[in-house]
Amino acid sequence: MNRRILAGVALLGTLALATTGCAGGTDGGGNAGSGGGGDELITVGFAQTGSESGWRAANTESMKEAFSEENGFDLIFNAADNKQEAQIQQVRSYINQGVDAIVIAPITVDGWDDVLKEAQDAGIPVILEDRTVSASDDLYASWVGLDFEKEGETAGQWVADKFDGQGANLVILEGTTGSSAALDRATGFASATEGTDITVLDSQTGDFTRDGGKKVMEGFLQKYGADIDVLFAHNDDMGLGALDAIKAAGLTPGTDIQIVTIDAVKDGMTALANGEFNFIVECNPLLGERAAELVKAVVAGEEVDKRTIVEDQSFTQEQAAEVLDSRPY
Numbered sequence: 001m002n003r004r005i006l007a008g009v010a011l012l013g014t015l016a017l018a019t020t021g022c023a024g025g026t027d028g029g030g031n032a033g034s035g036g037g038g039d040e041l042i043t044v045g046f047a048q049t050g051s052e053s054g055w056r057a058a059n060t061e062s063m064k065e066a067f068s069e070e071n072g073f074d075l076i077f078n079a080a081d082n083k084q085e086a087q088i089q090q091v092r093s094y095i096n097q098g099v100d101a102i103v104i105a106p107i108t109v110d111g112w113d114d115v116l117k118e119a120q121d122a123g124i125p126v127i128l129e130d131r132t133v134s135a136s137d138d139l140y141a142s143w144v145g146l147d148f149e150k151e152g153e154t155a156g157q158w159v160a161d162k163f164d165g166q167g168a169n170l171v172i173l174e175g176t177t178g179s180s181a182a183l184d185r186a187t188g189f190a191s192a193t194e195g196t197d198i199t200v201l202d203s204q205t206g207d208f209t210r211d212g213g214k215k216v217m218e219g220f221l222q223k224y225g226a227d228i229d230v231l232f233a234h235n236d237d238m239g240l241g242a243l244d245a246i247k248a249a250g251l252t253p254g255t256d257i258q259i260v261t262i263d264a265v266k267d268g269m270t271a272l273a274n275g276e277f278n279f280i281v282e283c284n285p286l287l288g289e290r291a292a293e294l295v296k297a298v299v300a301g302e303e304v305d306k307r308t309i310v311e312d313q314s315f316t317q318e319q320a321a322e323v324l325d326s327r328p329y
C-alpha cells in the first residue's frame, strides 16, 4: 500500500472510532489499540454469574470498584441470573461490541470452548475470575480465584477431627451443579473425610442460595429428622437458609446439628459468632483489584501468570467473635 492510501485508511479508522465512540480494540495478538495507552479508558465487559449470595454481592462490588473510570476502565456489567446460556450470550455480545477485554466468572466448568475461541479469533483477551473452566488454558489469558478444593478439604478436616470415632450422620448442601466451586469443594471434603466413620445421609444442591438451602434442608429434616448430627453447606447462604428449617423443626442449630460452611461473609460470621454455625472456611470475594491489574497488563501486551490463587483462612466461633467488627464484607 502506498503512503497516501495508508494515510486514508488511518483517517477512516480514526473517524470510525470517533463516530462509534469505541474505546479502542485489540490487535490479533491481544494487544491494546487506543484503549491500551494514553488517557483512554480500557473497555471491559464483565460477565458475572448472577446475584445468588452475599459472597457474589461482595465480589460484584469489588469488581465495580476496581474497574472504575478513575482507575482507567469503562466497565460494561452483566449478571446472568445463574443461567449458563445467558452468560455465554453476554460474552458473545461483548465480542460483537469489540471491547478491549472480557472478564468472566464462569457459572459452570463446561461449555466454554466455542465462545472462548470466538473471543480469541476476534483478538479480545479473556480473564477468568473466581471459578475455573474445563476448556484449554490456551483459550484465555489468565485466571484469578480461590483454591476451592482446599476449602472443601479444610471443612472436611474439621468434621473429621470433631466427629470421627462417634459414628456421626452428615448431610450436604451442594452449590450450583457443574460449577467448579461445588465440584472442587465436594472433592476436597470427600478426601478429608475418607476412611472415617462419618455417614453421608444425603447430598443435594441448594444452588448457592438461601431459599435453596432452606428448601433442601426441610426435605432432609423430614426424611432424617433428629438423626442428622452435622451439616456441610458449600456456602454461608445455604447454611443460613438451613438455620430457618432447623429452628422450624424444633432443633437448635450449632448444638443439635453442627454446621460448617464456606465463605465467611458478614451474615455467616454473625451466625458463627452467635453459636448457630460451628466453623467457616473463608472464600475471599475481593478479587477486583487483582483482576483489574491482570486486564491492564494483558491489554498492554505484558506476560502474566496463567493462575493466581488468593489465600483463604478459616474461623472458629471464638475467632469469628473477635474479627466480626473488622470484616470488610
Ligand code: AHR
Binding pocket: 052, 053, 054, 055, 056, 130, 131, 181, 208, 234, 235, 236, 237, 262, 263, 283
Ligand atoms: O464461586 C464462589 C461461590 O459462588 C461462593 O462460595 C458462593 O457463595 C457463590 O455463589
